[in-house]
Amino acid sequence: MGTETDLSDDDAGANLPDVADYLSLPDDATDEEAAAIVAAIAAHVADGERAAAAVAAAAARSEPTWEGEKWTFAGRVTATSGRRLRRVPDGAPREKWTAAARADRF
Incomplete structure (x- = not known):
């Protein structure tokens, strides 16, 4: 049914511990x-x-999100342009330069 794998000649298995060193079956x-x-x-x-x-x-x-960075981005726009952002939408471009170019839409 199953096939046995011998890791003794395999480089990937060379660093694996022998399971028998950690397990034992009762003699009976x-x-x-x-x-x-x-x-x-x-x-x-x-x-x-x-x-x-x-x-x-x-x-x-998983794709990168604005999670945890919206307030930072909004603060940078406010600091550099003097314009206060109400919110950074979830669909805003994730690349900061592209998002900054569209900040007037937020």
Whole structure:
């Protein structure tokens, strides 16, 4: 069914610790109990890998926002032009020079 992966010759696996160093099965565990323990550990590791992949995918597709920078931008426009901005819209260009050129519309 599954395939075994030998990491001994793989450079990526060279720095991985041997799982057997950290885990032990009870001496009196039956084959079924040992299989259940291994399955639980494999499911836990797979869940962690899926969660890490989901976080990486979300970070890759998220776009920069004005979150936390609207007040800074509005303050700079006020300081440099003397014109006070009422608000910086969410749809404003994220690139500061482009946004500054459109500040009269805010």
